Amino acid sequence: MKIKVCGMKHPENINAVSQCEPDFMGFIFYKKSPRYVLDKTLVFAKEMNPNTKTVGVFVNSPISEVLEIVQEYNLNFVQLHGNESVDYAKKLYNAGVNLIKAFQVNKNFDWDKIKDYKPFVNYLLFDTATKSYGGSGLKFNWELLRNYKEEIPFFLSGGIEIDDAEMIKEIDLPQLFAIDINSKFETEPGVKNEELVNKMINTIRMKSKYQVNDKGFYGEYGGAFIPEMLYPNIKELQESYEEIIQSDSFQEELQALLKDYVGRPTPLYYSKRLSDHYKADIYLKREDLCHTGAHKINNALGQILLAKKRNKKRIIAETGAGQHGVATATACALMGLECVVYMGAKDIKRQAPNVARMKMLGASIVPVTSGSQTLKDATNEAIRDWINNPTDTHYLIGSVVGPHPYPDMVAKFQAVISKEIKNQIKENPTHIIACIGGGSNAIGAFYHFLEDEDVELIGIEAGGMGIDTPETAATLALGSQGVLHACMTTVLQTEDGQVIEPHSISAGLDYPGIGPQHAHLHKTKRVKYSNITDQEALDAAHFLSHMEGIIPALESSHALAYLEKMEIKPTDRIIINLSGRGDKDLETLTKTIKE
Ligand SMILES: O=C(O)c1ccccc1NCC(=O)[C@H](O)[C@H](O)COP(=O)(O)O
Numbered sequence: 001m002k003i004k005v006c007g008m009k010h011p012e013n014i015n016a017v018s019q020c021e022p023d024f025m026g027f028i029f030y031k032k033s034p035r036y037v038l039d040k041t042l043v044f045a046k047e048m049n050p051n052t053k054t055v056g057v058f059v060n061s062p063i064s065e066v067l068e069i070v071q072e073y074n075l076n077f078v079q080l081h082g083n084e085s086v087d088y089a090k091k092l093y094n095a096g097v098n099l100i101k102a103f104q105v106n107k108n109f110d111w112d113k114i115k116d117y118k119p120f121v122n123y124l125l126f127d128t129a130t131k132s133y134g135g136s137g138l139k140f141n142w143e144l145l146r147n148y149k150e151e152i153p154f155f156l157s158g159g160i161e162i163d164d165a166e167m168i169k170e171i172d173l174p175q176l177f178a179i180d181i182n183s184k185f186e187t188e189p190g191v192k193n194e195e196l197v198n199k200m201i202n203t204i205r206m207k208s209k210y211q212v213n214d215k216g217f218y219g220e221y222g223g224a225f226i227p228e229m230l231y232p233n234i235k236e237l238q239e240s241y242e243e244i245i246q247s248d249s250f251q252e253e254l255q256a257l258l259k260d261y262v263g264r265p266t267p268l269y270y271s272k273r274l275s276d277h278y279k280a281d282i283y284l285k286r287e288d289l290c291h292t293g294a295h296k297i298n299n300a301l302g303q304i305l306l307a308k309k310r311n312k313k314r315i316i317a318e319t320g321a322g323q324h325g326v327a328t329a330t331a332c333a334l335m336g337l338e339c340v341v342y343m344g345a346k347d348i349k350r351q352a353p354n355v356a357r358m359k360m361l362g363a364s365i366v367p368v369t370s371g372s373q374t375l376k377d378a379t380n381e382a383i384r385d386w387i388n389n390p391t392d393t394h395y396l397i398g399s400v401v402g403p404h405p406y407p408d409m410v411a412k413f414q415a416v417i418s419k420e421i422k423n424q425i426k427e428n429p430t431h432i433i434a435c436i437g438g439g440s441n442a443i444g445a446f447y448h449f450l451e452d453e454d455v456e457l458i459g460i461e462a463g464g465m466g467i468d469t470p471e472t473a474a475t476l477a478l479g480s481q482g483v484l485h486a487c488m489t490t491v492l493q494t495e496d497g498q499v500i501e502p503h504s505i506s507a508g509l510d511y512p513g514i515g516p517q518h519a520h521l522h523k524t525k526r527v528k529y530s531n532i533t534d535q536e537a538l539d540a541a542h543f544l545s546h547m548e549g550i551i552p553a554l555e556s557s558h559a560l561a562y563l564e565k566m567e568i569k570p571t572d573r574i575i576i577n578l579s580g581r582g583d584k585d586l587e588t589l590t591k592t593i594k595e
């Protein structure tokens with residue numbers, strides 16, 4: 001969450017507060033405010049550290065005056081804090097000004113009036129309705145924010161004080177982008193208590209215990225156990241990825257692609273027949289409806305934009321079920337980049353339709369004939385290629401695995417799934433269920449619910465022929481701590497550390513490791529992990545096809561099959577992440593049709 005410190009006035013105080021690196025600093029250009037800027041304030045604002053964006057706050061000022069001030073002091077944003085009309089916002093926005101439109105909220109606030117401003121603002125700000133417009137030190141009832149249904153991110157403002165930090169972190173509205181602090185942090189109007197501001201910033205920014213730490217670890221899992229040749233490349237990626245992917249220009253491009261190219265948001269579909277059958281409310285998050293047929297495209301597009309920003313010309317990828325290979329080939333075609341996909345020879349045979357699609361999209365496919373000829377071996381070969389081509393090549397990893405920062409980066413790109421779910425539901429589900437190979441669709445579906453301890457999160461591994469047989473891919477059920485594909489995680493391995501060949505009917509789950517965040521979520525017991533056999537997954541695929549007219553991927557069928565194992569209560573609201581569609585599995589599925 002971002003932080004804006006508003007109402008700055010005195011140079012020494014600005015200097016001190018800027019040491020805490022707030023994301024935004026606000027300067028008041030409203031003459032009636034006791035925080036109205038001084039000439040020397042503005043000189044200072046011009047030289048602000050670029051990590052802190054400057055915001056000029058105006059109340060019903062003439063447009064020409066606003067434009068003059070923006071230009072003279074290089075303001076990054078203008079905050080309209082009065083009764084400025086849509087037409088007023090449009091004129092400024094069309095003149096190239098980045099806008100934050102503030103609204104004064106009370107119980108009579110008409111949330112519909114925001115709609116008309118949407119095309120012309122970057123952010124909204126919700127403040128308490130008072131006669132003085134702002135800086136009142138008064139809070140409004142934050143429950144009212146539940147009425148906000150638009151997608152534009154907003155700043156929460158109005159009387160925020162240090163003791164509110166924990167409560168703010170609990171607010172589960174995905175559009176909550178930043179908080180705005182002001183009078184409750186002052187020793188006098190326009191003078192902030194630097195220590196208190198610092199404390200607030202640190203508390204708000206403190207990372208969740210379920211997310212990656214500054215060293216790239218989730219508890220004892222994660223890290224980057226990489227060969228020396230890759231060190232400069234990975235280091236540069238670690239240092240730059242967050243700034244690049246959080247930048248406005250990156251997000252604008254990505255969000256536009258997700259909407260217009262992928263077809264997001266994907267529906268959260270209430271399955272009436274499944275609900276009747278299981279006597280509870282069952283919803284399917286339809287990632288199978290994404291362009292290319294699975295959630296993998298969310299990450300492929302994110303990483304391809306990142307690769308472009310880092311001037312990479314060549315993309316390599318590994319693939320198991322072929323969904324990630326197809327997503328990568330698609331993204332490369334879209335961006336005009338060379339694409340090489342490593343795929344196990346066994347997977348090439350069992351996922352023929354996806355192999356054909358990748359070829360159609362112009363990708364070169366390299367068959368991997370070592371080991372079990374599946375995903376693990378394809379990943380080994382992709383890493384080998386990367387070591388040989390560290391500078392011009394981006395390795396577009398398809399799951400929340402690999403060296404830091406990949407698990408976190410891929411999780412952030414897939415988090416769009418749970419972000420949308422949060423917008424699509426009125427109240428939290430009781431359960432979210434997702435299948436797990438490396439674990440990217442599951443992390444995506446869980447991400448924004450990790451702090452909501454009332455939601456039971458369930459990850460389903462591939463049990464294969466059963467976890468009491470050697471033919472299984474149930475890593476968390478049977479594995480132990482070890483390093484696989486450059487990160488510390490849980491691995492299916494012998495006592496002396498040799499990786500055991502996994503087995504699953506579904507190529508996308510046929511992996512002997514798991515993302516380090518899942519290993520941590522397993523250890524901390526935040527997520528419950530279980531497993532489903534090949535046969536149970538097949539049965540679930542046929543069942544959904546007949547019940548809903550939706551043919552699911554074999555991977556997603558593992559999550560669906562878990563419904564048979566649960567003790568379901570009539571009050572349950574269960575979301576299954578339907579990560580992909582089953583066209584690629586038709587050969588396997590049709591062989592098992594019962595006449
Ligand atoms: O701060 C002011 O004096 C002010 C006066 C008139 C219009 C806007 C003003 N401030 C804008 C802000 O963004 C404030 O931070 C916001 O109103 C919250 O202030 P507070 O209630 O003091 O936390």
